[in-house]
Amino acid sequence: EAQVTQNPRYLITVTGKKLTVTCSQNMNHEYMSWYRQDPGLGLRQIYYSMNVEVTDKGDVPEGYKVSRKEKRNFPLILESPSPNQTSLYFCASHSGSTGELFFGEGSRLTVL
Amino acid sequence: KQEVTQIPAALSVPEGENLVLNCSFTDSAIYNLQWFRQDPGKGLTSLLLIQSSQREQTSGRLNASLDKSSGRSTLYIAASQPGDSATYLCAAYMNRDDKIIFGKGTRLHILP
Numbered sequence: 001e002a003q004v005t006q007n008p009r010y011l012i013t014v015t016g017k018k019l020t021v022t023c024s025q026n027m028n029h030e031y032m033s034w035y036r037q038d039p040g041l042g043l044r045q046i047y048y049s050m051n052v053e054v055t056d057k058g059d060v061p062e063g064y065k066v067s068r069k070e071k072r073n074f075p076l077i078l079e080s081p082s083p084n085q086t087s088l089y090f091c092a093s094h095s096g097s098t099g100e101l102f103f104g105e106g107s108r109l110t111v112l
Numbered sequence: 113k114q115e116v117t118q119i120p121a122a123l124s125v126p127e128g129e130n131l132v133l134n135c136s137f138t139d140s141a142i143y144n145l146q147w148f149r150q151d152p153g154k155g156l157t158s159l160l161l162i163q164s165s166q167r168e169q170t171s172g173r174l175n176a177s178l179d180k181s182s183g184r185s186t187l188y189i190a191a192s193q194p195g196d197s198a199t200y201l202c203a204a205y206m207n208r209d210d211k212i213i214f215g216k217g218t219r220l221h222i223l224p
Contacts, residue, residue, distance in 0.1 A: 099163075099205045100158070100161050101203060103156040105154075106155045
């Protein structure tokens with residue numbers, strides 16, 4: 001089954017404690033991206049990757065890091081989380097041929 | 113600046129009615145347009161994908177149309193049901209810079 005899997009689904013952490021949200025897709029997609037969703041602000045892109053070792057900033061990259069060492073994985077790293085990074089995070093992937101976007105189930109992060 | 117707009121932000125209709133959700137985009141050079149459904153606090157479920165060469169796509173009670181020249185897409189829902197209550201988002205994949213732009217969604221409430 002084609003899917004994007006992200007973990008953890010729920011996380012409560014404290015300010016400054018580094019965390020990583022993993023994302024994996026099984027569709028051999030070149031493109032992967034991370035979004036955050038906040039009430040009234042909609043979906044905002046954090047980072048995206050067009051292929052292995054190719055990443056670029058989205059609209060709200062501050063406070064986040066990513067890496068793309070393998071085609072299937074695209075982890076999101078919060079080196080020093082702050083309360084304003086409390087949000088619902090989504091990983092997504094798409095192929096260059098159809099452009100159809102597939103989303104993970106979401107990760108709800110709370111930073112105290 | 114490329115923008116995708118969904119109006120209205122919220123809509124309530126009685127069960128059984130047919131309804132149309134609107135999505136407009138400022139740049140007509142799109143690769144495709146995709147409609148999603150999102151239940152509160154949940155992930156995004158893809159409903160329909162329309163490639164730029166297509167005029168419409170249908171799935172069950174849903175029909176999505178695309179008019180690039182006018183910068184509009186519509187999602188038609190026939191014989192609405194309470195289970196259709198959700199937020200509906202559209203996303204336009206832009207040719208110009210390979211970006212996917214999301215609307216902020218229409219929150220639909222079907223009254224039993």
